[in-house]
Amino acid sequence: MRRMVITTGLGEFITESDVEEHELVDTLRAWIRVLPNAGIYLDGELVSDEARMAIRLALSSETASPPVHPVAPEPEKLRDYAETLQRAFDDVRKGYVQSLRDLQDCARRFSEMWIERERQFADEAARQRELTRKSLADVDLLGRSVKAVQLDDMIAMSTARSGARLSRGDGVTAMDFLGGVVKTLTGEK
Helix, strand or coil: CEEEEEECCCCCEEEEEEECHHHHHHHHHHHHHHCCCCEEEECCEECCHHHHHHHHHHHHHHHCCCCCCCCCCCHHHHHHHHHHHHHHHHHHHHHHHHHHHHHHHHHHHHHHHHHHHHHHHHHHHHHHHHHHHHHHHHHHHHHHHHHHHHHHHHHHHHHHHHHHHHHHCCCCCHHHHHHHHHHHHHCCC
16 A cells, blocks of 8 residues: 655645555556646656656547547437337326325325324314313302301301390390301401
8 A cells, every 4th residue: 555645836735544455556547637737746756757657648549539429329229219208208108197196295294294193183172271271260159168068157146146235125236147147258357
């Protein structure tokens, strides 16, 4: 394996690589074809001008081969080629149309699935809202029941006091009753 370093004609570094012995000539040929004025170093030594000239001559002899004129195909083969190309085009077009249909079907099913999911979400939100409303109504009813029990307790206490007043000779007046109701409703003790 040999170390190859490529520089510009002014000596600026371009690249370096390790090249196998059997690939060395082809690699040199490729670099000389791409960058004819590049500095090419093999294992730290500049490739000589004689070696460059030999590679350039080999490249020019490869490219100077006589032009070959293509032979016109037979009309029978041309028709066969045209039919084959037509069938290939039809197959490609049918495949394209089918893939578009499949894509549309997939998009439609995804949209339906998304709409169904959103509908289920909205139904669940409505159900939760109804449960919350019922829970609040139950809490309100419970609060009213507690107030009613407190009112009953207050009335019972007032009755017990009024019994004591009756024994003292004081009776419950309408003002006492109204005052008790107001205190019960406002929560005063």
